[in-house]
Amino acid sequence: MATDSSFVEYVVEQAALDERMTFKRMFGEYGIYLDDKVVAFACDNSLFVKPANATAELTANLPRRPPYPGAKPYPVADELLDDSDQLQALLLATASAMPEPKPKKPRKARE
Incomplete structure (x- = not known):
């Protein structure tokens, strides 16, 4: 089942991180970005x-399951959607734990 765009918009609204948070459609689902780093998937x-050693304490009580077939289990933060403060804290900690995005290669001009 594909994720509804309204669900992703709700996640972004609840996180209250304004324009720092974006999302992109990926294979019928969504990648959620904070400061250009992938922090979650819808x-x-x-x-x-996204699991990280630095967020293990924040996600210790969350259920885990794979987001798609063949993936490792990820913490599922659905229960935090009604608690903006906890959701925001988790997403900020996750972004801090993720590496900086690789610079994009410039596209070659078409002849």
Whole structure:
């Protein structure tokens, strides 16, 4: 089941991180970015936060399951969607734990 765009918009609204937070459609689901770093995925209308050692304590009580077939289990943060402060804290900590995005290569001009 593909994720509804309204679900992703709700996640972004609840996180209250304004223009720092964006999302992109990926294979019928969504990647969620904070400061240009992938911090979560929205799959099957659930929020899967990227696992990191630095966030292990924040995600310790969250259920885990794979966001798509063949993936490792990710913490599922659906229960935090009604608690903006906890959701924001988790997403900020996750962004801090993720590496900087690689610079994009310039496109070659077409002849």
